[in-house]
Amino acid sequence: MTESEFAWLCAFLRRRSGLALSAQKRYLAEGRLGAVCRRHALPDLCTLVHRLMAGDRRLETATVAAMMTNETLFFRDSYPFASIRDLVLPTLQSARRAERVLRIWCAAASSGQEPYSIAMLIDEVRPILPGWRFEILATDICDDMVERGRTGLYSQFEVQRGLPTRLLLKHFTRDGERWRLSERIRQLVTFRTHNLLEPCQHLGQFDLILCRNILIYLDRPTRGTVLDALHRQMRPDGFLMLGATETAQGVSDLFEADPNRRGLHRSSIAGARAVRGETVMRPAALSSAPLRARPSVPGSAPRPPLRLVTRTTANG
Amino acid sequence: MKTCLVVDDSAVIRKVARRILEGLSFQISEAEDGAQAMDMCRQRMPDAILLDWTMPVMDGFDVLRALRALPLGKAPKVVFCTTENDIAQITRAMHAGADEYVMKPFDAEILISKFHQVGLN
Numbered sequence: 001m002t003e004s005e006f007a008w009l010c011a012f013l014r015r016r017s018g019l020a021l022s023a024q025k026r027y028l029a030e031g032r033l034g035a036v037c038r039r040h041a042l043p044d045l046c047t048l049v050h051r052l053m054a055g056d057r058r059l060e061t062a063t064v065a066a067m068m069t070n071e072t073l074f075f076r077d078s079y080p081f082a083s084i085r086d087l088v089l090p091t092l093q094s095a096r097r098a099e100r101v102l103r104i105w106c107a108a109a110s111s112g113q114e115p116y117s118i119a120m121l122i123d124e125v126r127p128i129l130p131g132w133r134f135e136i137l138a139t140d141i142c143d144d145m146v147e148r149g150r151t152g153l154y155s156q157f158e159v160q161r162g163l164p165t166r167l168l169l170k171h172f173t174r175d176g177e178r179w180r181l182s183e184r185i186r187q188l189v190t191f192r193t194h195n196l197l198e199p200c201q202h203l204g205q206f207d208l209i210l211c212r213n214i215l216i217y218l219d220r221p222t223r224g225t226v227l228d229a230l231h232r233q234m235r236p237d238g239f240l241m242l243g244a245t246e247t248a249q250g251v252s253d254l255f256e257a258d259p260n261r262r263g264l265h266r267s268s269i270a271g272a273r274a275v276r277g278e279t280v281m282r283p284a285a286l287s288s289a290p291l292r293a294r295p296s297v298p299g300s301a302p303r304p305p306l307r308l309v310t311r312t313t314a315n316g
Numbered sequence: 317m318k319t320c321l322v323v324d325d326s327a328v329i330r331k332v333a334r335r336i337l338e339g340l341s342f343q344i345s346e347a348e349d350g351a352q353a354m355d356m357c358r359q360r361m362p363d364a365i366l367l368d369w370t371m372p373v374m375d376g377f378d379v380l381r382a383l384r385a386l387p388l389g390k391a392p393k394v395v396f397c398t399t400e401n402d403i404a405q406i407t408r409a410m411h412a413g414a415d416e417y418v419m420k421p422f423d424a425e426i427l428i429s430k431f432h433q434v435g436l437n
Binding site: 078156157160161162164165166168169173174 | 401402403406407410414416417418419422425426429430432433
């Protein structure tokens with residue numbers, strides 16, 4: 001692959017997925033796309049790039065999918081789920097008590113472990129939220145990942161990563177060498193393919209959006225574009241959960257981070273103004289206002305957490 | 317320093333587990349069967365036990381039952397490990413008092429995550 005072909009490939013990936021591939025990561029492209037070549041019986045990467053240049057849609061999809069990092073596990077990092085259990089759900093329980101509907105979007109769901117972790121968490125609170133409807137939308141750019149998530153089938157290795165044994169026994173059954181998630185949990189989650197760079201208004205509005213460990217792969221302008229799009233789909237008093245090493249700070253004025261909850265963001269004052277259609281001024285001073293000082297966000301006052309059973313063992 | 321008793325009749329498994337758990341700052345002791353493990357527990361109760369299921373003399377299930385029958389101020393966390401992923405066996409172990417389950421062969425990431433899950437960071 002020549003320098004100009006590599007440059008074209010980088011531009012293609014940026015355009016199609018927002019992936020910012022630097023020259024230092026050329027080895028990554030060569031490794032992952034070499035597998036695409038072998039799978040599609042192409043002699044080399046040059047041929048692949050030229051087929052992409054010619055607009056081969058099948059190879060475009062395969063190339064973008066191969067370059068995505070699909071690393072995921074159940075209850076990854078654990079702290080986001082503690083924040084959702086202890087702050088997000090109690091806040092929304094109060095704010096949505098009239099409509100009794102919660103909509104959650106896992107915007108980079110990979111093979112489904114994250115949305116299913118949320119679903120298992122929701123299942124724990126169902127008894128104290130009778131009559132509520134929960135909708136979890138799981139989207140990913142890769143068709144293969146979406147299809148895998150839909151099956152609810154996981155290997156022994158996958159269920160050992162992050163999933164407490166109590167929940168394994170409660171929600172999974174053996175299916176040959178794999179584990180099948182119960183219909184009760186699967187029916188909470190709807191999977192569909194979606195590229196975060198494409199319009200998402202048709203997905204509707206959400207009370208909680210998780211977009212974890214995807215912004216780190218995007219360049220700064222694309223990060224801003226994605227965050228703007230997520231803000232449009234987030235209800236004014238909703239929540240955004242980013243990854244452990246990600247923040248909206250310095251990228252988008254529409255969000256402000258909760259200083260006490262890693263990854264958790266809410267709409268900033270500038271974001272609230274944007275929702276109302278007002279001109280958004282550079283909110284350097286405004287965005288430093290603490291989250292709890294925003295009267296426009298209902299339900300943000302501290303509330304007693306929901307009483308959730310997070311783990312139960314025979315000895316307590 | 318937190319203490320962990322690694323109970324397995326395989327010296328290789330004990331060696332691998334020791335290496336991983338020392339990385340979590342555990343002081344490790346070893347037993348090669350259930351009876352030896354119970355003797356060691358009666359002398360000094362560890363904070364955690366990595367417990368094999370199938371062993372000579374006294375298997376993991378018998379150890380769990382004996383352990384949970386002891387009058388303990390603070391019961392150790394028990395992660396049991398097995399080569400089987402049979403639901404009935406996992407359920408039996410959890411009901412007998414295990415806190416977590418891990419299937420062999422395990423790697424460092426999985427074993428560490430299991431210890432984190434039971435609150436042993």
